[in-house]
Each structure stands twice: as C-alpha cells, then as structure tokens.
Amino acid sequence: MSKGQSRWKQDFFAEVEEIRLKDPLSYILGAMDDGEEMVFCYTDAVKMAGHSCAAVSGAYKVTLEALKSLYGDDTPVRGDIKVTIKGKPTDLAYGPMSQVISLITGAAPETGFHGLGGRYGRYNLLNFDEDNFEFNTFIFERIDTGKKVKVVYNPQALPESPRMGEVAGATMSGSASEAEREEFFSLWQGKVKKILLESDDYPGLLEITELS
Numbered sequence: 001m002s003k004g005q006s007r008w009k010q011d012f013f014a015e016v017e018e019i020r021l022k023d024p025l026s027y028i029l030g031a032m033d034d035g036e037e038m039v040f041c042y043t044d045a046v047k048m049a050g051h052s053c054a055a056v057s058g059a060y061k062v063t064l065e066a067l068k069s070l071y072g073d074d075t076p077v078r079g080d081i082k083v084t085i086k087g088k089p090t091d092l093a094y095g096p097m098s099q100v101i102s103l104i105t106g107a108a109p110e111t112g113f114h115g116l117g118g119r120y121g122r123y124n125l126l127n128f129d130e131d132n133f134e135f136n137t138f139i140f141e142r143i144d145t146g147k148k149v150k151v152v153y154n155p156q157a158l159p160e161s162p163r164m165g166e167v168a169g170a171t172m173s174g175s176a177s178e179a180e181r182e183e184f185f186s187l188w189q190g191k192v193k194k195i196l197l198e199s200d201d202y203p204g205l206l207e208i209t210e211l212s
Contacts (some may be wrong), residue, residue: 092135158194
C-alpha cells in the first residue's frame with residue numbers, strides 16, 4: 001500500500017466499474033487539462049458516506065447505469081445532468097443516496113455552486129419530488145438534449161440470509177464473537193457485491209426506462 005492510500009477490507013471494491021466524466025468547470029479554472037476525464041470509483045462513495053451498504057452501492061450502481069443509458073458511448077458531462085428523486089429527502093435512504101449521486105454527477109440542491117458568468121452552475125440540478133413518492137425511483141436528464149431515463153432500484157430482489165438478523169444484532173450490540181463479526185461482514189458486504197458486480201443475476205434489481 002502506498003503512503004496516503006486507504007486500506008479497504010473488501011478486495012472486490014477494486015473490481016467495481018469506474019465512472020468517467022468530463023467536467024468543464026474543472027477545465028475553466030485549471031484543475032484539469034481540457035478534455036481530461038474525472039474518474040470516480042466506488043471507494044469515493046464509501047469515503048463520502050463513511051461506510052458501504054445497499055444504499056451507497058445502490059446509488060453508485062443507479063448512477064452508473066443511468067449515465068450509460070443517457071450517453072451511450074459518449075463521455076458524460078458532469079454539471080450537465082439533472083436528477084429528480086421521487087420523494088422527500090427523509091424517505092427511504094434518499095438522503096444518503098442523493099449525496100452519492102451528487103458527488104458523481106455534480107448535480108446539487110439549492111446549496112450548490114451558482115456558477116460563473118451564468119455558466120457552470122450546479123445548484124438546483126438535484127431535486128426531490130416530495131409530493132409524488134415512488135419507491136427508490138430516480139430520474140436522470142441530460143440538460144443538453146433533454147433525454148431522460150428513469151431508474152428504479154429494488155434491493156428486495158436480492159436474497160436475504162436467515163442468519164443476517166442474528167449476527168447483525170450481535171455485532172451492533174458488541175456481543176458478537178470474532179467469527180460472528182466476520183460472518184456479518186461477509187453477509188453485509190456480500191449483498192453489496194451482488195449489487196455492484198452481479199446485478200444481472202438478479203432480475204428486477206434495476207429497472208431502467210427511457211422517458212424521452
């Protein structure tokens with residue numbers, strides 16, 4: 001491990017597909033050379049959230065697949081993507097999931113960057129449709145073309161181990177043995193691995209619909 005790098009317990013984190021975007025704001029202010037790609041890894045989302053779970057991994061996977069659907073073979077443009085989440089920030093895990101989506105796409109709520117000379121603004125590109133709740137539903141839109149896709153995330157499509165409740169409870173209470181803790185970690189992160197690397201094996205986990 002090189003100095004300054006995080007040491008992750010889960011080796012599969014390194015196998016997760018990266019998300020690459022171009023960010024014109026990074027070019028205009030000299031953070032990156034023109035045309036260079038900004039690369040996001042799953043571990044960036046883990047750092048932001050402080051943990052790895054079905055919500056954090058789900059948000060990463062939702063964003064990855066939405067951008068593929070929106071842009072095809074083209075490189076997505078960070079800051080040119082609008083996101084609508086169907087519900088309140090306090091519904092489900094929408095709050096933490098929105099933070100992952102914002103990190104990657106640059107889309108921000110009203111607290112986001114207001115831009116330079118009328119360009120490069122990020123504020124109000126991420127919104128919650130609070131009056132029209134839909135379960136784990138996210139709408140991504142390309143601002144340049146108006147193309148929209150809806151992604152529905154259904155983690156209940158994954159099988160649940162009958163042991164999860166017992167070892168999770170023991171781990172959280174501090175009463176678990178080392179073997180029970182490792183079993184919990186394996187089950188918990190095993191679900192994350194399924195979401196990120198094995199989603200095709202679980203029909204209905206992600207439902208993607210082109211809206212326009």
